[in-house]
Structure formats: C-alpha cells, structure tokens
Amino acid sequence: MDEYFFKSRILNRASNISQLKSESFDLLIIGGGITGAGIALDAASRGLNVALVEKNDFAFGTSSRSTKLIHGGLRYLKQLEFGLVKEVGSERAVVHKLAPHLVVPEKMLLPLYETRGFGSLLTSIGLKLYDWLAGVKPEDQRRMLTRNQTLKQEPLLKPEDVKGGAIYAEYRTDDARLTIELIKTAAQYGACVANYSEVEDFIYQDEKITGAKVKDLISDFLFQIKAKVVVSATGPWVDELRTINHSKKGKRLHLTKGVHLVIPRTKFPVKQAIYFDVEDGRMIFAIPRGEITYVGTTDTDYQGSIDEVHTSKEDAEYLIRAVNRTFPEVNLGLEDIESSWAGLRPLIHEEGKSASELSRKDEIFESDTGLISIAGGKLTGYRKMAERVVDLVIEKYFDEVESPCQTENIPFIGSDFKNDNQVKEYLVSVAEKLQKIGLSHRAAYLVHNYGRQTDLILSHLLKSLANNNELELVKAELWFCLTHEMVVNPSDFFIRRTGLLYFNRPLLESVFNKVLEEFGVHFNWSSQKFQKEKSELEMSIKLVHNF
Ligand SMILES: Cc1cc2nc3c(=O)[nH]c(=O)nc-3n(C[C@H](O)[C@H](O)[C@H](O)COP(=O)(O)OP(=O)(O)OC[C@H]3O[C@@H](n4cnc5c(N)ncnc54)[C@H](O)[C@@H]3O)c2cc1C
Secondary structure, eight states, rough: OOHHHHHHHHOOOHHHHHHHHOOOEEEEEESSHHHHHHHHHHHHHHHOOOEEOOOOSOOOOOGGGSSSEEOOOHHHHHHOOHHHHHHHHHHHHHHHHHHHTTTTEEEEEEEEEEEOOOOOHHHHHHHHHHHHTTTTTTGGSEEEEEEEHHHHHHOOOOSTEEEEEEEEEEEEHHHHHHHHHHHHHHHTTTTTEEEHHHHHHHEEEEEEEEEEEETTTTOOOOEEEEEEEEEEOOGGGGHHHHHHTTTTSOEEEEEEEEEEEEEEESSSSSSSEEEETTTTOOEEEEEEEETTEEOOOOOOEOOOSSSSOOOHHHHHHHHHHHHHHHHHTTTTOOOGGGEEEEEEEEEEEOOOOOOSSSHHHHHHHTTTTTEEEEEESTTTTHHHHHHHHHHHHHHHOOHHHHHOOGGGOOOTTTTOOOHHHHHHEEEEEEEHHHHHTOOOOGGHHHHHOOOOOOOOHHHHHHHTTTOOOOHHHHHHHHHHHHSSSSSHHIIIIIISSOHHHOOOOHHHHHHHHHHHHHHHHHHHHOOOHHHHHHHHHHHHHTTTOOO
C-alpha cells in the first residue's frame, strides 16, 4: 500500500505547473478527457516525456457525461459499421482486464415486440454476429428468451406488447473515474499533468508548432510549454483549437447532444439494465445503479455553447415519454427527476446525415504547422485511438523510439486484481471493516470507485471516527481526492470524483456544508471565495433537475 501512497502523490498541481513551465517536452497533449488520458499513458509508457493540460477539471467534457458503458455499440451493426463494432467490442474485455473493479460485467436485456424493432430471428443473428465480432467467451454469449422468460426478467414491461427477448453481455463503468485513474496511471509513468490550464494559443518556429501559450486559470498567470509535438485531444473543442491554429479546413465536427435522466430506484425499479426502442426508431438504455436508475440517451444536433451544456425540458420530456410507453406502470413525471447530465458527441460531419446516422469512428487531422487533432470515437475504444495517435507521433518525429504500444498490459492504478473473484474478495474484506462502524452499505461504492486505494481512505477514516461516520467517510474521500487527485473545487469532488451529484443527491445534500467547510480550510478560502464556491455548487445542483 505504501507503493500506492507514494505514487499517487504525483498529482500535485503546484509542482506540476512549475515543471510544465521549466521543462521541454517531447509531447504536449491538450485535453484531459479519456482520449487525452489514453494518449498520455501510451506515450509515457513508450518512453516519451509527456505533458498534458486540461482547461477545466479532468473529464469535464464528454468523458463524464456518457452512458457509462464499456460497450461494443450494438446499434452500429444496423449501420453496417463492422470494423468499429469489432474494435470496440474486443476492447471491452481488455479494459475490463485492466480495471476489473471499475469496468464491471453487466448483462443487458433486449425486449422484442410484435409491432416494432427487429424480429427474433434477425435479433438472434445480429447478437450472434455481435458476440462473434468481439470474440465474446461462450459462457457470456447471447441467450434468446421466450415471452414469459422476458417478462419474468423484467415484470415492469407491458405484457401485451412483448413477444420475447434476448440477454447479451456488456460492461458498465464510471467514465470520469476511468479517466482520472488513467491520468494517474500516466503520471506514474512520468507524464506531467495539470487541470485548470487552458491552451490559448500556439508557439511557432519556422511555421511549425513548438509548444503552447497556456493560462493557469487558478492564478490567472500565463506561461508557455515547450514541446516537439502537440496533440489536441479536445473532443467537442477540436475545431476551436484548429481555428486558433488557422487549420480548420476540409472535414469538420458535427456536435450532437445526449442527455441522461436520474430517477430514484423506488420510482423506476428495473431489475436489470435494459436496452429498449423508442417511437422514433432510436434505442435507449435504462440502467439501475445503487439507489437510482438512469435513462438515456437523446441524440440531437447541437449549436449552443460547448462550455455550458445542460438538459432541457424537451430532452427530459422525450426520455420520460419513452419510459412511460415501455413501462406504463411507472408513470414518470418531470417531478420525479432527481438529477441529469448532458454531453456532446464530437462526431465527424457527413453531408446529408442526421445525428443518429453519423459514424462514431474516430478521425485524425494533421495541420501544415504540425498540430495533430483527434476526434470522434468511443470511451470504450480509447486505448486503440491512443495507439494510433502515438504510432503516428513516433513514426513522424521520434524514429529512434522502437517501443511498440504497451498499454494492453498496464493495469490502472488501484487495480492489481487478477479477476472478478479477487475484486469480490476485496469487497468482502472492505465490507467487514466497515461493518464495525455501521457503514458496510458503502463498501461496493468505495471498491468500484477507488479499487485498492480504498485502503488509504479507510486508514484515514479510522483515525477520525466520530458520531456521524457517514460524514467522516465522505471527508476521508475528500482528503484522498485533494491529496491524490488534484481536486480544486467542490464540483470536481461532487461530480467527477464521487458522482454524488448524479447518483446520491440525498448524501450530497446531507454533507454539503461540512464538505464546503473542509474545502475552505484546505485552500484557506476568504469568506467571499467561500460564498462564490457555495453559490456555484448550488447552481450546479439546480441545473440538473430544474428545467
Ligand atoms: C450522451 C453520450 C453517451 C455516450 N455513451 C458512451 C458509452 O456509453 N460508451 C462509450 O464507449 N462511449 C460513449 N460516448 C462517447 C464518449 O463519451 C466520447 O467518445 C468520449 O468521452 C470523448 O472523449 P474525449 O477525451 O475525446 O473528449 P472530452 O471528454 O470532451 O475531453 C476533451 C477535453 O478537452 C478540454 N479542452 C478543450 N479545450 C481546451 C483547451 N483550449 N485547453 C485545454 N483543455 C481543453 C475540455 O475541457 C475537455 O475536458 C457517449 C457520448 C455521449 C455524448
């Protein structure tokens, strides 16, 4: 455990910023989403000296607003995207192996209907092909269900509509935690990373990019980072950076918005994850998680601000209609929404295609001045996207580096589990420790969020037991995130490190004031700063459920 303690401490923002100012890097990555994080680990583990800057918090963009599935993308079969399904489908098992506590097997139920969707024969063949393309193990391959079996599996479905069903294998994750753990793993390999550091412009020499002008958004100071190669992994912001680089020509991004709603599990008590179709021919997920069920997603063209993306009343009504049509007993209303999130897909524009028809494939753009940009793709396929980018960087700029991609064998920090059984054994041991202080119900959350780093949180907790141990546990998590994960403000903690804003609003509300006080003490906030942070957090809470 000392090993984790030592290595995780590398995420120290102040010392990283001074390193970014003083060193000259092989590779500067702009963007701390899953794509940038994946490139950082791949490049650093091949021996490149890597810097990564993120203008918000890590995973602020699309990488904290996905459906949180590590999936092959069943619906892309319909678009005949066999290559994409094969790549991301096969990657599921790899990402699961690298972080089995964080990427957890999830069986998906696909109900079949008399009057809509595909028939059972086509579905059976499609799912077989899906399993085959991804090399799914025989015991996990799809199973077709009769009408009765389907209704038993999910009694909330409308019996008169259902004709049968299928069960197939996927994985669920927490996208923001996947990103932060990947960034910490890259830091273990020497990558120098900083959040709240915005690239405002590039530095050029002889018309080639040799670095970037960066603003530290916490101190407001400008500084420069020198690097031989610069990669923009800025997702929906890729075209903004290409504009700054005067290289936005040819292909461009097409942003589509996707929304998820969070409903208390008591109101929408699905027994398992379901993928069901909607009146307009699209399909959406309902995924149970702890005390809530989340539902999504929408897919609509987006023209608004990239920095401020929120759920609208229209988005919420669309999803509510879809749920009520398939699960009539549930009878959801807008007032049942506990939380929500909205994200942008950075897709590549194709003339004449609608939002849902656009390909999810990734694309690399290279400008005359040397800026390499990558956009599109899936959370699930991050490792392969990173490999393609780093192969290109090495081939063009570092031909002396001979090391091939290593990331298939680099487990995430906190994840030295050999298989799911080891995760379960560890979970039982954590639950036993927590039982003594009445907190065993928090064991699964801790282990799935932090893996073996849970030991660090527990040893901190055990030093500070008090009357309200639930609060003390959140404070121990806060200590861990402040010292090991570069948390800067309450939203980083409540949204992207713990997910409480989405998945446990009652707990968030009960610890809200105490956690803010801890922040105030840790960062020595003035009362003005305290009020500002408090109002910003209150606004974030309001925006996820007041439309
Ligand atoms: C609704 C929805 C559901 C999805 N569901 C799934 C799913 O279940 N499974 C799956 O595999 N994929 C899913 N995806 C796709 C997946 O989430 C994305 O492909 C992935 O998160 C994109 O990551 P990224 O790192 O490329 O972009 P982002 O996560 O957006 O990261 C880009 C980062 O760049 C930063 N940045 C921008 N400009 C600058 C600058 N000037 N200086 C410094 N930093 C900057 C931003 O702040 C941002 O954090 C979904 C997408 C959406 C929208």
